[in-house]
């Protein structure tokens with residue numbers, strides 16, 4: 137077994153898994169992450185739209201963590217701040233045991249290697265005028281700096297790991313299908329032997345017929361490489377198919393967390409129950425109608441954020457709701473807490 141030294145640990149050539157990752161501690165820890173966007177209208181006022189409020193999470197080695205919630209709830213923002221695409225997040229984070237700066241977005245080259253982001257639209261992430269190999273070279277050079285692996289070897293390894301051949305590297309994006317391009321996006325992320333891959337709705341822009349293939353590719357990569365992933369979707373069916381654990385986000389806050397099987401079988405929070413009702417999974421006992429676009433939620437209540445939409449709301453719901461943990465589950469709703477015990 138060959139190991140290469142890196143600033144954060146060592147690599148096993150056979151698996152590509154960072155040795156530190158195997159030690160059992162989370163590959164990624166995020167603590168109390170908040171992110172506020174200041175729109176043009178609000179510049180100078182000191183105000184902004186808080187897209188994420190005190191989000192904490194741990195991602196364990198080889199785990200697929202699903203993040204689910206309606207459009208606008210902050211799913212992409214979470215990934216962008218972790219990956220350094222969006223800066224000025226407030227909070228703490230560690231990757232591979234090393235601190236990650238969320239406030240400046242300044243990353244060393246090794247930190248850029250460690251956290252990879254796969255975008256929703258594969259066509260949007262390849263330059264139509266250039267062969268796809270050009271889009272993979274930046275990451276291949278990051279890999280070479282850390283492991284010494286030649287760029288061409290890294291490119292070939294990447295395409296093979298996602299079920300494509302070296303011939304695909306010479307193609308232009310318009311010569312490839314959406315599914316092939318999304319495979320290449322995932323391959324581009326894998327080139328750097330990342331600690332974490334954040335996949336932002338990786339199947340939603342694809343034909344239904346190829347969505348399953350991509351999800352199977354992801355679960356296969358988890359098995360073969362021990363890859364740790366955060367997978368975003370607004371579709372609980374997708375998440376429950378591949379994820380080990382699920383985070384449910386509502387207007388920038390985690391409202392429920394637990395193992396995927398547990399959450400699907402026994403959703404505790406009224407919002408999770410509503411999401412499940414909207415999908416094709418079995419109806420929970422008390423379905424909710426949620427028909428409001430959260431982008432319109434200009435007013436955030438100081439108490440439970442769901443209160444204006446929740447048919448179970450009572451006076452006590454106007455008090456701030458805290459994420460309460462019990463038996464491996466967490467829920468942010470005083471009424472649902474008792475169901476966890």
Ligand SMILES: Nc1ncnc2c1ncn2[C@@H]1O[C@H](COP(=O)(O)OP(=O)(O)OP(=O)(O)O)[C@@H](O)[C@H]1O
Nearest residue numbers: 173175187206207208209210211212213214370431
């Ligand atoms: N660059 C930006 N400037 C201002 N507001 C933004 C910006 N990006 C996102 N937002 C706002 O932050 C909130 C969270 O957006 P985000 O894109 O993270 O949501 P999402 O859960 O990924 O939604 P979707 O499912 O539609 O992709 C939304 O209200 C959005 O309008």
Ligand code: SF4
Nearest residue numbers: 440443446449453469
């Ligand atoms: S705290 Fe109240 S309003 Fe919020 S989800 Fe629970 S029951 Fe509904």
Ligand SMILES: [Mg+2]
Nearest residue numbers: 211212213336
């Ligand atoms: Mg998004």
